[in-house]
Amino acid sequence: MEMRIRIRGPAGQSSVTLDEAATIDDLRRQITDRTGLESYDVKYGYPDIKPMLLDGLPLGQKIADLGITLHGEQLIVTQRENSTQAPTRVSDEPPAAKQPLNLPVSDKIPNKGSPDDPPEVPSLEHSGTFVLRIMPDDNSCLFRAVSSATMGGVDVMTELRSVIAQTIQANPDLYSEAVLEKKPDEYCRWIQNEDSWGGGIELSILSKHFDIEICSIDVQTLRIDRFNEGAPLRCIVVYSGIHYDTIALSPSSPPFTHADVPPEFDTKVFDAADPLVLEKSLELCQILQSRHYYTDTAGFRLRCNICGGTFIGEKGATQHAEQSGHVDFGEAS
Template sequence: SLKMIANAPEEAKMMVRRRMAKDNNCLFHSVGYLAEGRQGSICSELRAAVAEHVAHDPAIDEVLLGTNVQEYCQWIKNEMNWGGETEIYILAKKYNLEIIVVMMAEKSTVLTYGGENRAGRIYILYTGQHYDALVGVKEEDDLPEAETRIFPAGEEKFDELAIKAGDFCYQEELKRKSVQLKKMLKCLGCNAILRDTEEFQKHCNEVEHDDDFMYECDEVEVECQSANEDEMTEKYHIFYNTDSDPLSNYFLCELNVDGQTYKSVEHYIQCVRYAPHVGLVNTIQNAKDAFEVLDIVAQTECGEVSGWDNMKQSVTMKGMRAKFMQNDQAREALLKSGKKDILLVGGGTWNGVQVEGEEIIGRNVVGRALKDLREEVEKR
């Protein structure tokens, strides 16, 4: 059965955006993260679950799918294809949840998927092109283990927090996507937009036009989005906390630290954090993945090891060093980041950063540690 994650939802004072990877799986990342605390590999599982549901639900027909059932099932399993309204409807049934989609706008609105008597409700943000998860927090920089991902079913009072989050995200997107007007040339033969006369002349020589084309063009103003995001990817190597990214501490790869074996860096970190509690440590070590570890930690009432705040950075570094020194796949991924600074986006403002407009907010402890480790690996 589904459970409320981390703090009681009544304590959530705001909702914040947890950014999901832009890899055509953003809907599945978002729902998987909110419903199960998982990202990455869960996407293929959810796509398969949607296909299985469609194949056996007589209420879903070709009119709804826009194609026949067999073709749809093949289509949705292809991770290059986006999920949308049909998939949200099916995932709401799979998890027995209300899925509230916040349509990001100047005045955001919400759409509710899922009927009565559901086990809970989750919120996802839709920008028009991309889905991200919305979670409840008491403070904006709360770590994932202190967030609320599943809210009580039917509690529409949380819609207000979600709408405020949508409005805020919209304003931040406006700042980031400052529109510029550029003067360009429009070919009167085929309406192609060219940057300047040199490009127009080249276009005329290379592109075949009608016989009556007189090599004429008009000057037009074109809206161009600022290239902030492109500039970021040129300057930084960006990654997200998914179990499919070798740079993430959630990535499943066996590592040995001080004679003990762990399934991921996150397993190791949390075992050290709760070292005085042997039973809890054993439970963490046996957790199937890092997302299950976070759920275990979120529910525990056990206290942390003395001085944890002062030691967690060195513990994180020790676990990461073990991973990259012992795992070829992780090491190769780290070296592929080249000479760029590394940013963990959406992992909280201690581990990673939040990107608000042109401003990068956060300590990026994991990203900076990765850069240091890359130098160590290169010297080997």
């Protein structure tokens, strides 16, 4: 029986097919060919991500003898720490196909304020410091923010998008065209595009998927939107109007005013019964608000950098993008 495996590397993902007699050497060659990496770590088994320790295995050993079912599995390949090799770009698609025709404008809108100096709020009660952990400025920031809290930052953007699509398909009465503002099948195709951003629907689905309360704090209004309220655990994401980040508690030394240890030691999932966590998070967001770390997407004047047209708010820019295919926007003077 053939094994069809997806290999997801730093520069993209591709699919490979191996026969039942394939060896560890065959798998390693495929990983290097597809990712361009010579020194790498491999993980598998979403949602229970586990390391796959290939280094110590005989090259001639059959994959079938590992006791692992790899057919249909995705291997997450990352460059090994301290390795300076630059990965080669790989993809199943030609470069032109990577140019999205309906790229969401959300992350193309310039954000006010600077995340270079994220605010920190001391918490004597928690013997630590609440800090904003900045997510990469791409169209997967919501998925990154949630996975950073619930899965320690493992790169499972594709899998989380699939969770959204599968949940929508399994609940047609709940996720109707009226709710999605698109036909369900169309929405499912759209959300699985790496250039599509998420919002309230995605937060609601992911909160139930991980059985956690997700509190989303809007920086502009300081409104808190709660998803899966009543769950015993909670995580907190921060919404700037166009971008999502995560709030973390970092262990620190008295007087707890500065997070002085690496993010690996963060706590991002909290007891929902602890009211101080939300209070400290709001305090942090008030600092962000004072720095204008948000974008008023409803009243923001945007200029299309391709045709020069001017539009009001995200809605106007999105309409223009859908009609013209133009996706490069900047702030109008």
